[in-house]
Amino acid sequence: MDSQAKKLLLQIARKQIEAAVKQEPMPFILCDHSDLQGREGAFVTLRTHGELRGCIGRFISDIPLYQLISELAISSATEDFRFASNRIKLSELTNLEIEISIVSELRPIKNPFDFELGKHGIFIKRGIQIGCLLPQVAVETGWNKAKLLSYCCSGKANLPSDAWKSKDIEIFTFTVEIIEEKDKI
Structure with a gap:
């Protein structure tokens, strides 16, 4: 862009x-x-x-x-x-x-740890319960992958924090192009 x-x-x-x-x-x-x-x-x-x-x-x-x-x-x-x-x-x-x-488009992953902190956002889904964290969250919080997945489940999708380990959970990754005013475009 x-x-x-x-x-x-x-x-x-x-x-x-x-x-x-x-x-x-x-x-x-x-x-x-x-x-x-x-x-x-x-x-x-x-x-x-x-x-x-x-x-x-x-x-x-x-x-x-x-x-x-x-x-x-x-x-x-x-x-x-x-x-x-x-x-x-x-x-x-x-x-x-x-x-x-x-x-970007959502990309399904099989292994919950198959994403790069700070580069990929995560989207978690079980039925109608969904949770999403932008890639920036990992950088801002300093969380590791397990903490990020746990918070996405409990804090966003209203699921148990360890739900990401379950076989019935769908996990997707995505990337973003960030546009900020501070970039002085």
């Missing part, structure tokens, strides 16, 4: 977040940049002073990437259940850090 496309995605995300937090009408977004017409999945992560303030994503999209980022940015700011009682405030907008992760 070229630098202009990355800059556009960050601008779209910021405009939508600001409108949502200010409770203003959402700006109509139209973008004809060829890099932003694909149907890839993505996550939008929001932080203030390094502290997580929201993260919402989708692995599958039936809309162009620029529209998906628009929707995910709003959802990250207003719908992440972890922050239901502490939504992003107007005073945080100046210091709000936006990180966009464009995700």
